[in-house]
Amino acid sequence: MNLLLDAFHWSQLLQPQYYIEHGGLWLLLLVVFAETGLFFGFFLPGDSLLFVAGIYSASLAAQIVSSQNEWVNLGIIFTFISIVGVLGNYVGYKIGLRVGPAMFDWNDNLFFKKKYLHQAQEFYEKHGGQAIVIARFIPIVRTFAPIIAGIVKMDKNKFMYFNLIGSFAWVASMVCAGHFLQAWILARFQFDLKKHLEIIVLGIVFITTVPVIIKVVTHKSK
Numbered sequence: 001m002n003l004l005l006d007a008f009h010w011s012q013l014l015q016p017q018y019y020i021e022h023g024g025l026w027l028l029l030l031v032v033f034a035e036t037g038l039f040f041g042f043f044l045p046g047d048s049l050l051f052v053a054g055i056y057s058a059s060l061a062a063q064i065v066s067s068q069n070e071w072v073n074l075g076i077i078f079t080f081i082s083i084v085g086v087l088g089n090y091v092g093y094k095i096g097l098r099v100g101p102a103m104f105d106w107n108d109n110l111f112f113k114k115k116y117l118h119q120a121q122e123f124y125e126k127h128g129g130q131a132i133v134i135a136r137f138i139p140i141v142r143t144f145a146p147i148i149a150g151i152v153k154m155d156k157n158k159f160m161y162f163n164l165i166g167s168f169a170w171v172a173s174m175v176c177a178g179h180f181l182q183a184w185i186l187a188r189f190q191f192d193l194k195k196h197l198e199i200i201v202l203g204i205v206f207i208t209t210v211p212v213i214i215k216v217v218t219h220k221s222k
Protein backbone atom coordinates (compact mmCIF):
# COMPACT_ATOMS: atom_id res chain seq x y z
CA MET A 1 0.00 0.00 0.00
CA ASN A 2 2.79 2.42 0.89
CA LEU A 3 4.50 1.69 -2.42
CA LEU A 4 1.30 2.52 -4.28
CA LEU A 5 0.87 5.78 -2.38
CA ASP A 6 4.51 6.73 -2.97
CA ALA A 7 4.08 6.12 -6.70
CA PHE A 8 0.89 8.21 -6.89
CA HIS A 9 0.80 11.97 -7.35
CA TRP A 10 -2.34 14.12 -7.45
CA SER A 11 -1.27 15.54 -10.82
CA GLN A 12 -1.97 12.12 -12.32
CA LEU A 13 -5.70 12.79 -11.89
CA LEU A 14 -5.35 15.34 -14.69
CA GLN A 15 -3.73 12.82 -17.04
CA PRO A 16 -6.26 10.81 -19.12
CA GLN A 17 -3.79 7.99 -19.75
CA TYR A 18 -3.69 7.36 -16.00
CA TYR A 19 -7.35 6.29 -16.00
CA ILE A 20 -6.93 4.18 -19.13
CA GLU A 21 -3.91 2.34 -17.74
CA HIS A 22 -5.19 1.84 -14.18
CA GLY A 23 -8.92 1.34 -14.58
CA GLY A 24 -9.71 0.84 -18.23
CA LEU A 25 -13.25 1.37 -19.48
CA TRP A 26 -14.94 1.21 -16.08
CA LEU A 27 -12.84 3.93 -14.48
CA LEU A 28 -13.19 6.00 -17.65
CA LEU A 29 -16.99 5.79 -17.36
CA LEU A 30 -16.84 6.84 -13.71
CA VAL A 31 -14.74 9.89 -14.61
CA VAL A 32 -17.08 10.90 -17.44
CA PHE A 33 -20.07 10.57 -15.10
CA ALA A 34 -18.45 12.78 -12.46
CA GLU A 35 -17.10 15.34 -14.93
CA THR A 36 -20.42 15.83 -16.71
CA GLY A 37 -22.72 16.42 -13.77
CA LEU A 38 -21.19 16.31 -10.29
CA PHE A 39 -19.98 19.76 -9.21
CA PHE A 40 -16.77 18.34 -7.69
CA GLY A 41 -15.77 16.74 -11.01
CA PHE A 42 -14.92 19.99 -12.79
CA PHE A 43 -11.15 19.38 -12.59
CA LEU A 44 -11.27 15.92 -14.21
CA PRO A 45 -10.16 15.48 -17.84
CA GLY A 46 -13.02 15.36 -20.32
CA ASP A 47 -12.15 16.09 -23.95
CA SER A 48 -8.63 14.69 -23.67
CA LEU A 49 -9.93 11.54 -21.94
CA LEU A 50 -12.36 10.80 -24.77
CA PHE A 51 -9.68 11.54 -27.37
CA VAL A 52 -7.32 9.07 -25.70
CA ALA A 53 -10.19 6.59 -25.39
CA GLY A 54 -10.48 6.71 -29.18
CA ILE A 55 -6.81 5.86 -29.51
CA TYR A 56 -7.24 2.89 -27.14
CA SER A 57 -10.70 1.92 -28.42
CA ALA A 58 -9.73 -1.68 -29.20
CA SER A 59 -8.35 -2.48 -25.75
CA LEU A 60 -11.16 -0.64 -23.97
CA ALA A 61 -13.89 -2.35 -25.98
CA ALA A 62 -12.23 -5.73 -25.34
CA GLN A 63 -13.38 -5.41 -21.72
CA ILE A 64 -16.92 -5.88 -23.08
CA VAL A 65 -16.55 -7.83 -26.34
CA SER A 66 -13.36 -8.95 -28.06
CA SER A 67 -13.52 -7.87 -31.71
CA GLN A 68 -11.08 -7.10 -34.52
CA ASN A 69 -13.60 -4.81 -36.20
CA GLU A 70 -12.80 -1.15 -35.50
CA TRP A 71 -16.43 -0.10 -36.04
CA VAL A 72 -17.65 -2.60 -33.46
CA ASN A 73 -15.05 -1.33 -31.00
CA LEU A 74 -15.98 2.29 -31.64
CA GLY A 75 -19.67 1.44 -31.35
CA ILE A 76 -19.16 -0.16 -27.95
CA ILE A 77 -17.11 2.75 -26.64
CA PHE A 78 -19.52 5.32 -28.08
CA THR A 79 -22.60 3.62 -26.61
CA PHE A 80 -21.28 3.18 -23.09
CA ILE A 81 -19.69 6.63 -22.80
CA SER A 82 -22.71 8.39 -24.33
CA ILE A 83 -25.11 6.73 -21.90
CA VAL A 84 -22.95 7.64 -18.93
CA GLY A 85 -22.62 11.21 -20.27
CA VAL A 86 -26.41 11.49 -20.44
CA LEU A 87 -26.81 10.09 -16.93
CA GLY A 88 -24.14 12.44 -15.58
CA ASN A 89 -25.91 15.50 -16.95
CA TYR A 90 -29.26 14.26 -15.66
CA VAL A 91 -27.85 13.88 -12.14
CA GLY A 92 -26.45 17.41 -12.41
CA TYR A 93 -29.90 18.62 -13.48
CA LYS A 94 -31.51 16.94 -10.45
CA ILE A 95 -28.87 18.47 -8.16
CA GLY A 96 -29.78 21.87 -9.56
CA LEU A 97 -33.48 21.27 -8.93
CA ARG A 98 -32.95 20.23 -5.30
CA VAL A 99 -29.99 22.17 -3.91
CA GLY A 100 -28.92 24.46 -6.75
CA PRO A 101 -30.05 27.83 -5.33
CA ALA A 102 -28.27 27.12 -2.04
CA MET A 103 -25.00 26.47 -3.92
CA PHE A 104 -24.62 30.20 -4.59
CA ASP A 105 -24.16 30.67 -0.84
CA TRP A 106 -21.54 27.92 -0.47
CA ASN A 107 -17.96 28.86 0.35
CA ASP A 108 -15.17 27.93 -2.04
CA ASN A 109 -13.20 24.80 -1.26
CA LEU A 110 -11.04 22.21 -2.98
CA PHE A 111 -14.06 20.59 -4.64
CA PHE A 112 -16.24 23.62 -5.33
CA LYS A 113 -15.61 27.01 -6.95
CA LYS A 114 -18.50 29.46 -6.91
CA LYS A 115 -17.07 31.45 -9.83
CA TYR A 116 -17.55 28.45 -12.13
CA LEU A 117 -21.22 28.32 -11.15
CA HIS A 118 -21.62 32.00 -12.08
CA GLN A 119 -19.78 31.48 -15.38
CA ALA A 120 -22.08 28.59 -16.26
CA GLN A 121 -25.12 30.69 -15.36
CA GLU A 122 -23.99 33.52 -17.66
CA PHE A 123 -23.32 31.00 -20.42
CA TYR A 124 -26.78 29.47 -20.01
CA GLU A 125 -28.52 32.87 -20.00
CA LYS A 126 -26.75 33.76 -23.25
CA HIS A 127 -27.39 30.54 -25.16
CA GLY A 128 -30.57 29.16 -23.58
CA GLY A 129 -31.34 25.48 -24.05
CA GLN A 130 -28.62 25.11 -26.65
CA ALA A 131 -26.12 25.80 -23.86
CA ILE A 132 -26.56 22.17 -22.78
CA VAL A 133 -25.17 21.06 -26.16
CA ILE A 134 -22.50 23.74 -26.54
CA ALA A 135 -21.31 23.32 -22.95
CA ARG A 136 -20.30 19.71 -23.67
CA PHE A 137 -17.31 21.06 -25.58
CA ILE A 138 -16.22 23.59 -22.94
CA PRO A 139 -14.28 22.42 -19.86
CA ILE A 140 -15.72 23.38 -16.44
CA VAL A 141 -18.85 24.88 -18.02
CA ARG A 142 -19.67 21.30 -19.07
CA THR A 143 -19.87 20.31 -15.40
CA PHE A 144 -22.05 23.17 -14.17
CA ALA A 145 -24.39 23.73 -17.16
CA PRO A 146 -26.83 20.94 -16.22
CA ILE A 147 -26.89 22.19 -12.63
CA ILE A 148 -27.87 25.65 -13.87
CA ALA A 149 -30.58 24.07 -16.04
CA GLY A 150 -31.99 22.51 -12.89
CA ILE A 151 -31.76 25.76 -10.94
CA VAL A 152 -33.81 27.65 -13.55
CA LYS A 153 -36.23 24.68 -13.69
CA MET A 154 -35.76 24.00 -17.38
CA ASP A 155 -38.47 21.70 -18.75
CA LYS A 156 -37.36 18.10 -18.18
CA ASN A 157 -38.22 16.89 -21.70
CA LYS A 158 -36.48 19.86 -23.28
CA PHE A 159 -33.43 19.28 -21.12
CA MET A 160 -33.24 15.58 -22.02
CA TYR A 161 -33.54 16.44 -25.73
CA PHE A 162 -30.50 18.73 -25.61
CA ASN A 163 -28.78 16.36 -23.18
CA LEU A 164 -28.98 13.45 -25.64
CA ILE A 165 -27.84 15.51 -28.62
CA GLY A 166 -24.96 17.03 -26.68
CA SER A 167 -23.71 13.75 -25.28
CA PHE A 168 -23.84 11.91 -28.61
CA ALA A 169 -22.15 14.75 -30.51
CA TRP A 170 -19.42 15.24 -27.89
CA VAL A 171 -18.55 11.57 -27.51
CA ALA A 172 -18.68 10.80 -31.24
CA SER A 173 -16.47 13.76 -32.22
CA MET A 174 -13.82 13.25 -29.53
CA VAL A 175 -13.60 9.44 -29.72
CA CYS A 176 -13.57 9.33 -33.52
CA ALA A 177 -11.00 12.14 -33.67
CA GLY A 178 -8.64 10.17 -31.46
CA HIS A 179 -9.18 6.85 -33.22
CA PHE A 180 -8.92 7.97 -36.83
CA LEU A 181 -6.16 10.52 -36.26
CA GLN A 182 -4.08 7.81 -34.60
CA ALA A 183 -4.76 5.40 -37.49
CA TRP A 184 -3.98 7.99 -40.18
CA ILE A 185 -0.78 9.33 -38.59
CA LEU A 186 0.48 5.83 -37.85
CA ALA A 187 -0.14 4.65 -41.42
CA ARG A 188 1.14 7.81 -43.10
CA PHE A 189 4.11 8.75 -40.91
CA GLN A 190 4.69 5.65 -38.76
CA PHE A 191 4.21 7.94 -35.74
CA ASP A 192 2.45 6.32 -32.77
CA LEU A 193 0.42 8.81 -30.74
CA LYS A 194 0.38 6.36 -27.82
CA LYS A 195 4.05 7.11 -27.27
CA HIS A 196 3.50 10.87 -27.20
CA LEU A 197 0.25 11.25 -25.28
CA GLU A 198 1.58 14.01 -23.03
CA ILE A 199 2.05 16.35 -26.00
CA ILE A 200 -1.31 15.41 -27.51
CA VAL A 201 -3.14 15.98 -24.23
CA LEU A 202 -1.47 19.36 -23.69
CA GLY A 203 -2.55 20.37 -27.19
CA ILE A 204 -6.16 19.38 -26.55
CA VAL A 205 -6.23 21.14 -23.19
CA PHE A 206 -4.82 24.29 -24.79
CA ILE A 207 -7.33 24.28 -27.64
CA THR A 208 -10.34 23.68 -25.39
CA THR A 209 -9.40 26.12 -22.64
CA VAL A 210 -8.32 29.09 -24.77
CA PRO A 211 -11.94 30.17 -25.46
CA VAL A 212 -12.68 30.05 -21.72
CA ILE A 213 -9.58 32.09 -20.88
CA ILE A 214 -10.43 34.68 -23.56
CA LYS A 215 -13.98 34.97 -22.23
CA VAL A 216 -12.80 35.47 -18.65
CA VAL A 217 -10.19 38.07 -19.65
CA THR A 218 -12.55 40.05 -21.91
CA HIS A 219 -15.28 39.90 -19.28
CA LYS A 220 -12.95 41.36 -16.62
CA SER A 221 -11.78 44.12 -18.98
CA LYS A 222 -15.32 45.40 -19.50
